[in-house]
Amino acid sequence: MNVSTELELKSFVLLRLGERRFAVAADDTAELVSPSRIFSFPHRTPRIEGVILRRGRIVPVCDVAEKLIGTGLTTRRFYLIVLRRYGHRTEWVAIPVTGECALINAELTAASASDEAHVAGWLSYGGDVIEVLNLGALTPGLQDLRGGYVAPSQPGSQTVRGSMAEARP
Amino acid sequence: MPSAAPVNPGTLRAEQIILFRIGEQLFALSSSSVQEVRGADSLSGGASEIAAPGVDKVRQFVRRGPNTLFLVSGAAHFGLPAPDGILAFVLRNTRTALLVDGIERMTTMTRLQALPLSFCHEERQWYRGLTALEQTVVPVVRPEGFLSDEELTMLDAAVPPAEESREKAQRELEAEAQTDANLDTELN
Numbered sequence: 001m002n003v004s005t006e007l008e009l010k011s012f013v014l015l016r017l018g019e020r021r022f023a024v025a026a027d028d029t030a031e032l033v034s035p036s037r038i039f040s041f042p043h044r045t046p047r048i049e050g051v052i053l054r055r056g057r058i059v060p061v062c063d064v065a066e067k068l069i070g071t072g073l074t075t076r077r078f079y080l081i082v083l084r085r086y087g088h089r090t091e092w093v094a095i096p097v098t099g100e101c102a103l104i105n106a107e108l109t110a111a112s113a114s115d116e117a118h119v120a121g122w123l124s125y126g127g128d129v130i131e132v133l134n135l136g137a138l139t140p141g142l143q144d145l146r147g148g149y150v151a152p153s154q155p156g157s158q159t160v161r162g163s164m165a166e167a168r169p
Numbered sequence: 170m171p172s173a174a175p176v177n178p179g180t181l182r183a184e185q186i187i188l189f190r191i192g193e194q195l196f197a198l199s200s201s202s203v204q205e206v207r208g209a210d211s212l213s214g215g216a217s218e219i220a221a222p223g224v225d226k227v228r229q230f231v232r233r234g235p236n237t238l239f240l241v242s243g244a245a246h247f248g249l250p251a252p253d254g255i256l257a258f259v260l261r262n263t264r265t266a267l268l269v270d271g272i273e274r275m276t277t278m279t280r281l282q283a284l285p286l287s288f289c290h291e292e293r294q295w296y297r298g299l300t301a302l303e304q305t306v307v308p309v310v311r312p313e314g315f316l317s318d319e320e321l322t323m324l325d326a327a328v329p330p331a332e333e334s335r336e337k338a339q340r341e342l343e344a345e346a347q348t349d350a351n352l353d354t355e356l357n
Contacts, residue, residue, distance in 0.1 A: 039306035041194060042247035044290035051285070051299065051306050058299050058306055060287040086286050093287055140287050 009105040012123060012132065015080050016099035017065045017073065023106075023123055023132045030081040030092055032101050045140050052094055054081065061094045062139045067118065068131075073098055084135050086142060093139050108132060184281070186300075188273040188307065189258075191243040192251030195307050197300060200275060202312040204261040209240075209268055212257045216240060221327035224320050230328060231266070239324055240266045241315045247295070260312040267315060276302065281309055 011026035033054060038061055040050035049061045059081060065073045076096035084093045106123040111134075120134035185200040216229035219239075226245035231238045238259065244251040254268035278300040284293060295314045299306050316324070 041196075041306075041308045042249060042295070043288055043292035045288050045292065048287055053301055053304065053306060056301075058282050058285065058301065060285045062287060084287065089286070091285055091287070093285075140289050142286060142289055 008107050010108055012104055012106055012108075013080065014102045014104055014125070014130065015095070015097045016101075018069050018071070018098055020069055021128060021130050022068060023104075023125075023130050024080070024082055024135065025120070025132065026103060028083050028085075028135055030083055032078050032080050033094070035076055035079060035096070047140060052079065054092070054094070057092060059092045059094050061096065063096055064133075064138050065096070067138065068133075082135055082139075084139050084141065093135070095139075183277045183279050185275065186278050186309065187258075187275050188302075189256075189269045190271050190273055191247060191254060191269050192249045194247070194249055195273060195305070196243075196269075197278065197302075197307045197309045198258065198312070199309070202261050203258050205259045206272070207257045207259065207266075209253070209255050209257045212259075212266055213240060217329075219324065219327050221320075221323045224316075224323050224327075227316075227320075227324055230324070232331065237264060237325070237328055238266050239264055239316060239321075240268055243267050243269050246315055260315070263312050263315070264321065265312065265315045278302065278309070284308075 012023040013026050013029045014021050014023050016022075036052050036054070038050040038052055047062050047064065047066070049063055051058045051060050053059075061079065063072060065071065073096055075098060077099055078097050078101065079094035080097050080101055081092050081094050083090050104125055106125050109122040109124075111119045111121045111132075117137035118134050119131050121132040123130050123132055186197045187200050187203060188195060188197050190196075212231060213229055216231045219227060219230045221227060226242045227239045228242070229240040231240070240257065242253045243249075244253060251270065254270045256269050256271060258267045258269060259265075260267060281298040281300050283298045284296050292308075294317070295308075295310060297309045297311045300309055301307075
């Protein structure tokens, strides 16, 4: 392997959903954790199951299996916590996976115009061609806001820009 | 993988909250947002029926001086499989009386985390954020989030004029009195 080839390799985390493997850029991942209690409450966002508590943070759990493999997960071994970017802001999102994850180095082939929005690119590993996921298109975000809805701006309310807010008596 | 960044705890200031239930679901509401807590029966005793298209969560309203208060079913608002609550929270600076099943307890929260941006539908209007209490995560409701301006407009349009309401109530009272009189006659 020469220097120029080495420079093109990037780090990815391989994750398993059922029988299929997918990849996420390692820079977009935070950690792999055991499943913990999901706290659910009423909401209307598809694919979000609820939230978990992790290191003092409240982290939404997003099941992407339905979209990626056409069926929801019946078992889940871990949550892969990924970094979801919203403009300049970044938040954690927990993705249930069915097996161990692995850190690999591989060359990324950019997605083409005909690929689905959730495909950021492709990589070849272990004889498989694996989709690299575009988390911005795969997990819900502001682009999914129902038409016309704007966050209220009453005094004391939070806007979509704020993540942590102290209690206001 | 990058290491997880520590959470900035920020300045901690306590806020008194009421934990309440709708069905099995726990919610929190700032106690300063609650003007009064009433039994739903006592509030709906003076209430009139209303049917506004598209606002099924409101079936009754109460006139209070120049103001009209709408009784909002918390279960219907959140889409929970529960009957209408037996307690009503009259929410300060709103026209909402929220029907809930019961008060769990009052407590204090010291940190409110904004709703994660992954939640991107009506819930952004429903909640001020989330708080962690004793290893449980509870959504903190926004008092203004139960009735939107559009819903209030539809409800106002469905409210009969005050005079008409009084006449209707009077007619109903007279009808009840007539029924009672008929019953008395039959019993005698």
